[in-house]
Amino acid sequence: MRIAILSDIHANREAFDAVLEAVHRQAPDQLVLLGDLVGYGPDPVYVVEKAADLVEDGAVCIMGNHDEAVVASRTDMTENARVAIEWTRKRLARQHFDFLARLPLSLRSEDRLYVHASAERPEKWVYIRDIGTAERCLSSSDARFIFCGHTHIPAIYYALPGARPIHFSPLANVAAPLSELRRHLVVVGAVGQPRDGNPAACFALLDTERREVTMVRVPYDHAETARKVQASGLPAWLGMRLKIGR
Numbered sequence: 001m002r003i004a005i006l007s008d009i010h011a012n013r014e015a016f017d018a019v020l021e022a023v024h025r026q027a028p029d030q031l032v033l034l035g036d037l038v039g040y041g042p043d044p045v046y047v048v049e050k051a052a053d054l055v056e057d058g059a060v061c062i063m064g065n066h067d068e069a070v071v072a073s074r075t076d077m078t079e080n081a082r083v084a085i086e087w088t089r090k091r092l093a094r095q096h097f098d099f100l101a102r103l104p105l106s107l108r109s110e111d112r113l114y115v116h117a118s119a120e121r122p123e124k125w126v127y128i129r130d131i132g133t134a135e136r137c138l139s140s141s142d143a144r145f146i147f148c149g150h151t152h153i154p155a156i157y158y159a160l161p162g163a164r165p166i167h168f169s170p171l172a173n174v175a176a177p178l179s180e181l182r183r184h185l186v187v188v189g190a191v192g193q194p195r196d197g198n199p200a201a202c203f204a205l206l207d208t209e210r211r212e213v214t215m216v217r218v219p220y221d222h223a224e225t226a227r228k229v230q231a232s233g234l235p236a237w238l239g240m241r242l243k244i245g246r
Contacts, residue, residue, distance in 0.1 A: 001029045001030070001207075001208045001209065002026070002027075002028040002029050002030075002205065002206065002207050002208075003028055003029065003030045003031075003032060003112075003205070003206040003208070004023045004026060004028040004030070004031050004032070004203060004204070004205055004206075005032045005034060005114075005147050005186075005188050005203060005204040005205075005206060006019060006023075006031070006032070006033050006034065006188070006191050006203045006204075007033070007034035007035065007036065007064075007116070007148070007149025007150070007188050007189070007190060007191065007203075008034075008035075008036040008064070008149045008150070008152055008189075008190035008191060008192055008193060009033070009036065009037050009041075009047050009051075009191045009192040010036055010037075010038065010039050010040040010041045010066070010190070010191075010192035010193045011037070011038050011039065011040060011041030011042060011043050011044040011046075011047050011088065011192065012040075012041040012043065012047070012191065012192030012193065012201075012225050012242075013041070013042075013043035013046045013047060013225070014220045014221045014222070014224050014225045015191050015192045015201040015218075015220045015222070015225065016046075016047055016050065016191060016192065017220075018201060018218045018219070018220035018221075019191050019201050019203050019218050019220075020050075021218075022203075022216060022218045023203065026205060026216075028205065030058075030059075030060070031054060031058075031059040031060070032059065032060045032061075032114055032147070033051055033054070033055075033059060033060065033061040033062070034062055034064070034114060034115070034116050034147065034148060034149040034188065035061070035062050035063050035064025035065075035066075035067055035103065035116035035149065036064030036065065036066045036067060036116065036149065036150070036192075037051050037061075037064065037066075037067055037100070038066055038067055038070055038085075038088050038092075038100070039064075039066030039067075039069070039070070039081060039084050039085060039088065040066070040080075040081070040084050040192070040193055040234075040238050041084075041192055041193070041225065041229070041238070042225065042228040042229050042231075042232045042234060043228070044088045044091055044092060044096075045091060045092065045093075045096065048092065048096045048099060048100065049096070051099075052099050060107055060109070060114065061103055062103055062104050062105065062106060062107055062114055062115065062116055063100070063103035063104065063105055063116060064116040064117075064149070064150070065116065065117065065125040065150070066081070066085065067100045067103060068100075069081075069085045070085055070088055070089055070092065070097070070100060071097055071100050071101045073089075079235075080235045080237060080238060083234070083235055084234055084235070084238065087232070087233070087234055105122040105123055106119070106122050108143065111143055111144040111145060112143060112144070112145045112146075112147065113141050113143035113145070113146045113147070114147050114148075115146065115147075115148050116148060116149055116150055117148060117149075117150040118133065118136070118137040118140070118148060118150075119137045119138070119140040119141040119143075119146055119148075120133075120136045120137050120139075120140040121140075125150065127150055127151050128148060128150070128151060128155070128157075128185065128187055129151060130167075131157070131164055131165055131166075131167060134157040134159075134165045134167070134185050135159070135164055135165055137185055138157070138159055138165060138183055138185055143183075144183050144184070145178070145183070145184050145185075145186065145206075146183075146184070146185045146186070147186050147188060147204065147206075148185070148186075148187055148188070149187065149188055149189070149190065150187075151187055151195070152189065152190035152193055152194060152195035152196070153187065153189065153190075153194075153195055153196045154169070154170055154187060154188065154189035154196060154202055154204075154215045155167060155168070155169060155170070155186075155187040156168045156169075156170055156176055156184060156185070156186050156187070156213070157184070157185040157186075157187075158179065158182045158183075158184060159182055159183045159184075159185070160181065160182055161183075165185065170213075170214075170215045171215075172198065172200075172202075172215055172216075172217040173214065173215070173216060173217055174214065174215075175207075175210070175212040175213070175214045176212060176213055176214070176215075177211060177212050178211045178212055178213060179211075180211065184213075186204060186206075186213055188202070188203060188204035188215070189202030189203070189204070189215055190202055191203060193241065193242065194245045195241075195245065195246055196245060197244070197245045197246065198217060198245045199219075199222050199242060199243060199244060199245040200217040200218055200219045200220070200245075201217070201218045201219075201220050202215055202216070202217055202218070203215075203216050203218070204216070222242040222243055223243070225239065225242055226239030226240065226242050226243060227239070229242075
C-alpha cells in the first residue's frame with residue numbers, strides 16, 4: 001500500500017496545488033492530511049474547500065492547532081500567527097468552520113497513527129523537536145508507525161523496544177528504510193511553509209510493502225504566494241520566509 005501524507009498546508013494554494021499534482025502522478029492508494037489547513041497563508045477558503053472535496057473522495061484529514069485556533073478563537077500564539085488567524089476567521093463561511101470543527105485530533109489505521117503534533121496529549125500540540133519529545137510520543141501509543149507534522153521540518157525517529165529513539169534527517173527524494181524490528185515516528189515536513197532551509201514543498205510517501213518512506217520535495221511558485229501575502233495585508237514576513245524555507 002502506498003500512502004501520501006501531507007501536513008501544514010497553511011492556506012498556501014500554490015504549494016497545495018503543486019503537491020497534489022505530484023501526488024496524482026504517484027497515484028497512491030490513500031491520501032492523508034495531517035492538519036493546519038489554514039493559518040499564515042492567503043488562500044484559506046480555497047484550501048479548506050479543496051480539503052473537503054478530497055475527504056469527500058476518500059481522503060483522511062485531521063485537525064491542526066491553527067485549524068483549532070480558527071474555530072475556538074484561540075489567541076495564545078505568536079503575533080504573526082495570531083494576526084493571520086484573525087484575518088482568516090473573517091474570510092471563512094459557516095461551512096468552512098463546520099468542516100474544521102469536525103476534524104478529529106488523531107486517527108488510527110491498522111498499525112499507523114496519524115496526529116498533527118504528538119501522540120502525547122494531541123490537544124496540547126507538543127512539538128517533536130528532540131529525542132525526549134519523540135520518546136514520550138512513542139510511549140503514548142502502541143502504534144508501530146506514528147506520522148505527524150507541526151514542526152515543519154522532516155525527521156524520522158527509530159526506536160527498538162525498551163531503547164531511546166534515534167533521530168535521522170531524511171534526504172529529499174531518497175527513500176528511507178523502515179525496519180521490521182523498530183517502531184517509527186515520522187515527521188513529514190510542511191507543504192505550505194517549509195522551515196528546513198529548503199523552500200520546496202514537502203510531503204511523505206509511505207510504501208508499506210517496500211517498508212520505506214520518502215520525503216518528496218516539490219518546487220512551487222513561492223514568489224506568487226508571497227505576493228498574495230503582501231497584497232492581502234498579512235504580515236510581510238509570512239511571505240518572505242517562503243523564499244528561504246525558514
